[in-house]
Amino acid sequence: MTVYSYWRSTTSYRVRIALNLKGLSYKTVPVNLLAGAQHAPDYVAKNPVKAVPTLVLTDGTVLTQSLAIMDYLDHIAPNPALLPDDPVLRAQVMAAAHVMALDVHPVNNLKVVMRLEKEHGFTRETSLHWMRHWMTEGLHAYQALLPDGPAYSFSDSPLLCDICLVAQLYNAHRWGVDMTPFNRLTAIEETALTLPAFDAARPENQPDAN
Numbered sequence: 571m572t573v574y575s576y577w578r579s580t581t582s583y584r585v586r587i588a589l590n591l592k593g594l595s596y597k598t599v600p601v602n603l604l605a606g607a608q609h610a611p612d613y614v615a616k617n618p619v620k621a622v623p624t625l626v627l628t629d630g631t632v633l634t635q636s637l638a639i640m641d642y643l644d645h646i647a648p649n650p651a652l653l654p655d656d657p658v659l660r661a662q663v664m665a666a667a668h669v670m671a672l673d674v675h676p677v678n679n680l681k682v683v684m685r686l687e688k689e690h691g692f693t694r695e696t697s698l699h700w701m702r703h704w705m706t707e708g709l710h711a712y713q714a715l716l717p718d719g720p721a722y723s724f725s726d727s728p729l730l731c732d733i734c735l736v737a738q739l740y741n742a743h744r745w746g747v748d749m750t751p752f753n754r755l756t757a758i759e760e761t762a763l764t765l766p767a768f769d770a771a772r773p774e775n776q777p778d779a780n
Contacts, residue, residue, distance in 0.1 A: 571596040574616070574624040576603045577776035578744075580675060581636040582623040583737040586776075588640045590767035591728070592647035600778035603680055621681075637671055640730060652730040663724055666715050666731035670738045674708035678741065698745055705742050709752050722758055728765070736762050740773060 573589070573596050575582035589596050601607045601622050608620045617624040617634050625633040625642075633639050644652045653660050676682065678701045686692040686700065712735060716723050722732045739759050742749065749756055762768045773779060 571628060572599055572626040573597070574599045574601050574613070574622055574626070575776070575778075576601050576622050577773045577779045578740075579603065579622045580737040580741055581621070581671075583740060583771055583773060584636045584671075584733050585623045585625065585639050585643075586771035587733045587736070587768055588643050588652065590770050591650060591652075591733075591765075592643055594643065594647055598777055600776075602778070637667070640733070644730075650727060652733070654725070654729065659724060662715065663729050663731045666712055666723055667734045669708050669712045669715070670731070670734035673711070674704055674738055677704045701741075701745050702747050705738070705745070705747050708738070709742065709747070709755060713752060713754055716754060721761055728762055728768075732758060732762055735759070736768060 571589075571594065573582070573585060575586065575598050577600070586598075601613060601624075603622065607613060608617070608622065613624075614620055616626070616632050619634060621634075623634075623636055623639065625639045627633065633642055640652060653663055683692075683697050683701065687694070687697055692700070712723075712731075720726055722728050723735065724731065735755060736759050739755065763772070769775070
């Protein structure tokens with residue numbers, strides 16, 4: 571399989587973690603978002619959203635959207651499972667994952683922030699304040715959903731929500747979010763990053779990191 575990825579993309583980070591956890595082999599093709607490579611016609615033909623990640627299967631089938639890709643991976647390689655069997659716990663894990671993937675990430679996406687700066691006069695500091703605000707809101711919400719006790723969010727092994735959380739925390743650290751209120755979340759992150767699957771997926775460990 572081939573993953574079209576950008577090293578600092580949190581959505582790409584999610585898919586790399588999932589692939590690694592499943593023990594699936596893949597090659598990475600960098601897509602430089604800052605240089606606009608996602609707008610190249612040959613790439614748009616693969617991914618009309620003009621975003622990463624894109625997963626191309628060995629038979630040439632193209633999959634897009636990180637949550638959809640991870641759902642596919644969970645079906646073809648069910649161990650370890652990214653979602654629990656219990657329907658209530660499954661819904662709770664998905665809800666927490668959606669806080670990061672659907673509430674926080676979209677409003678902090680590169681194309682959103684760039685448009686705010688270009689079309690609405692946001693300065694760089696205003697953009698940083700915007701991103702920190704929405705990340706902080708989302709992290710408070712995520713943390714409030716968690717039970718006490720497990721090493722990860724809902725279990726003693728990482729699940730879909732933990733993948734989404736760790737990827738988003740990379741941006742939180744990068745953009746200077748005050749992490750003081752989020753001891754539970756940083757503990758999860760610290761534990762996760764001791765796992766080879768998470769460590770290998772870190773942005774700084776990617777071939778296009780600079």
